[in-house]
Amino acid sequence: xxxxxxxELIAFWCVRMAIVIIVAALGIIIWFLGKNGLSILxxxxxxxxxxxxxxxxxxxPPLVGTLYLILGTIICALPLGVLAAIYLTEYTRxxxxxxxxxxxxxxxxxxxxxVFGLFxxxxxxxxxxxxxxxxxxxxxxxxxxxxxxxxxxxxxxxxVPQTFxxxxxxxxxxxxxxxxxxxxxxxxxGILTGSILGIGRAAGETAPIIFTAATxxxxxxxxxxxxxxxxxxxxxxxxxxxxxHLEKTLPIQYGTAIVLLGLVLGINLAAIVWRARLRRKKRx
Amino acid sequence: xxxxxxxxxxxxxxxxxxxxxxxxxxxFIMLFLFQKGLPIFRVIGPLEFLFGKSWYPTYEPPEFGxxxxxxxxxxxxxxxxLVAIPLGVTSAIYLAEIAHPWIREWVKPTIExxxxxxxxxxxxxxxxxxxxxxxxxxxxxxxLTALTASLLLGIMAAPTVISISEDAxxxVPASYxxxxxxxxxxxxxxxxxxxxxxxxxxxxxxxxxxxxxxxxxxxxxLMVAGGATLIPTSFLQPVRPLTATxxxxxGEAIHGSPHFHALFAIGMVLFxxxxxxxxxxxFLTHRFKEAGSGTL
Numbered sequence: 001x002x003x004x005x006x007x008e009l010i011a012f013w014c015v016r017m018a019i020v021i022i023v024a025a026l027g028i029i030i031w032f033l034g035k036n037g038l039s040i041l042x043x044x045x046x047x048x049x050x051x052x053x054x055x056x057x058x059x060x061p062p063l064v065g066t067l068y069l070i071l072g073t074i075i076c077a078l079p080l081g082v083l084a085a086i087y088l089t090e091y092t093r094x095x096x097x098x099x100x101x102x103x104x105x106x107x108x109x110x111x112x113x114x115v116f117g118l119f120x121x122x123x124x125x126x127x128x129x130x131x132x133x134x135x136x137x138x139x140x141x142x143x144x145x146x147x148x149x150x151x152x153x154x155x156x157x158x159x160v161p162q163t164f165x166x167x168x169x170x171x172x173x174x175x176x177x178x179x180x181x182x183x184x185x186x187x188x189x190g191i192l193t194g195s196i197l198g199i200g201r202a203a204g205e206t207a208p209i210i211f212t213a214a215t216x217x218x219x220x221x222x223x224x225x226x227x228x229x230x231x232x233x234x235x236x237x238x239x240x241x242x243x244x245h246l247e248k249t250l251p252i253q254y255g256t257a258i259v260l261l262g263l264v265l266g267i268n269l270a271a272i273v274w275r276a277r278l279r280r281k282k283r284x
Numbered sequence: 285x286x287x288x289x290x291x292x293x294x295x296x297x298x299x300x301x302x303x304x305x306x307x308x309x310x311x312f313i314m315l316f317l318f319q320k321g322l323p324i325f326r327v328i329g330p331l332e333f334l335f336g337k338s339w340y341p342t343y344e345p346p347e348f349g350x351x352x353x354x355x356x357x358x359x360x361x362x363x364x365x366l367v368a369i370p371l372g373v374t375s376a377i378y379l380a381e382i383a384h385p386w387i388r389e390w391v392k393p394t395i396e397x398x399x400x401x402x403x404x405x406x407x408x409x410x411x412x413x414x415x416x417x418x419x420x421x422x423x424x425x426x427x428l429t430a431l432t433a434s435l436l437l438g439i440m441a442a443p444t445v446i447s448i449s450e451d452a453x454x455x456v457p458a459s460y461x462x463x464x465x466x467x468x469x470x471x472x473x474x475x476x477x478x479x480x481x482x483x484x485x486x487x488x489x490x491x492x493x494x495x496x497x498x499x500x501x502x503x504x505x506l507m508v509a510g511g512a513t514l515i516p517t518s519f520l521q522p523v524r525p526l527t528a529t530x531x532x533x534x535g536e537a538i539h540g541s542p543h544f545h546a547l548f549a550i551g552m553v554l555f556x557x558x559x560x561x562x563x564x565x566x567f568l569t570h571r572f573k574e575a576g577s578g579t580l
Contacts, residue, residue, distance in 0.1 A: 004470045004472075008470045008472035011476075012382055014374070018370070018378060019375045023394055023395075029401065032413060033405070087296075087299035087303035101307055104304075106562060107559060107562055108306045108313075110496060110559065110561070111555065112500030112502070113500065114551070114554070115317065115551050117531075118320070118548055119312070119313045121534075122317070122548070123312060143309045146306055146309070176291070200400050201400065204400075204402025204403070204404065206402070206403070206404045207502040207527070211534055236408055240407070240412075241506075260405060264400060264401065265401070
């Protein structure tokens with residue numbers, strides 16, 4: 001028995017090491033970018049366009065571009081995802097149609113991001129003629145995060161107790177009235193927090209927007225949804241790999257990385273904290 | 285039927301059409317990949333394309349053999365799962381079986397955040413920190429190697445492995461553990477000999493999805509893998525995986541040229557690899573659900 005306990009002690013410490021490595025990896029990345037990037041941040045860095053062949057100035061255009069892309073993606077993906085989830089949870093939960101739809105959602109979630117980029121290029125940019133634009137990029141990102149939004153919405157809808165629906169139906173409300181007036185208001189915060197995690201992913205993705213929305217440099221901000229935009233992830237990628245003066249743009253690279261990381265982690269953290277608070281405050 | 289019922293039917297129809305969007309999207313993705321990818325087979329046979337040993341799309345005459353790219357992806361993916369699976373599964377064991385509830389409450393969101401870091405940030409970190417480190421350590425001409433990409437990808441794929449493995453471990457009924465402990469086994473023996481085998485198919489699913497995550501990763505490998513299109517023979521060589529090739533070359537490929545179609549055909553290959561892995565994972569999950577019901 002003594003030997004068994006010794007072994008257990010050693011094994012537990014080995015197992016703890018694994019989690020320490022994972023958490024340390026996150027810590028090192030954030031610490032490293034913070035140490036080198038935070039000193040570059042300033043109001044000017046965020047609000048000025050790049051100058052002198054990207055070696056001076058700020059990141060205002062890519063920041064705005066990324067925000068436009070996020071906004072466009074939310075506008076398209078949220079209604080699509082929520083409406084699909086309503087069908088999957090409120091109307092039919094079993095049967096052949098549902099099985100096929102679920103297979104579609106699961107496999108859409110597994111499509112590599114670069115394949116979404118190719119699809120966006122072939123369909124939105126070339127076939128529909130939207131060109132390299134905010135519209136093409138947002139639509140491409142929409143399909144990429146659609147499965148995430150659907151799953152989050154389903155989870156939130158399923159968390160609403162069955163008794164709520166029964167009470168409403170017993171009062172003579174139709175199914176639609178029940179969904180619209182009882183289920184959706186209860187599920188809405190949960191839908192939002194889950195969806196925000198998907199949107200955080202869209203904000204940081206590079207591969208789907210390279211051929212569909214992003215451009216390395218535009219002299220002016222986009223004037224319509226048919227204009228291409230600069231975007232933070234693409235900006236960082238190009239500066240870090242293709243710039244003619246890699247050394248000179250290094251501070252800008254760190255600055256771009258820290259702003260992008262802050263944006264994405266900020267979005268995710270907000271969703272995680274909000275979700276934790278919702279779970280604690282659950283009224284049923 | 286009353287007007288009210290008609291309205292209800294119509295509303296249900298609207299919802300159904302939205303639910304079908306994902307399916308239609310998947311179909312369209314396939315359709316457009318095929319439309320732009322298949323024309324390459326007028327220039328080169330499918331077998332020559334898949335197993336051709338040289339990828340020189342801009343030479344005269346161009347060569348479109350993607351075996352070096354497939355091998356590049358394979359090297360990086362194998363390396364990545366060698367990092368991600370041991371690290372991920374042990375972390376999941378820790379979280380599900382050993383950790384205090386309050387530690388779990390902090391570590392789980394942390395891992396979720398780790399999964400949320402954009403891949404271009406990982407790539408940037410790899411380029412600035414990891415690559416020089418690998419270069420010094422092994423005294424190489426360049427730090428951009430398959431090993432660098434594997435290490436980075438291992439960390440990136442670990443959260444996927446952790447969260448799915450942890451779900452699998454948590455769904456093992458408590459009575460299994462109680463029975464083992466009552467027989468005098470230690471907690472560690474219980475974990476290794478009872479809980480882990482019971483969760484095995486769920487953990488396999490986790491590993492397969494971790495692998496899919498590694499194969500489909502694009503930006504980070506594009507930035508740190510080096511980009512050489514030779515068939516790799518060691519982990520200390522630069523490689524060019526499938527995903528990176530598409531991004532790196534699409535800008536210079538003329539629309540409608542064989543090169544352009546070849547890049548879409550690579551997209552087709554990627555699509556089917558990940559589709560296969562996802563279907564396999566799906567199959568394992570369903571088997572696992574049936575076995576995990578607690579009635580052995």
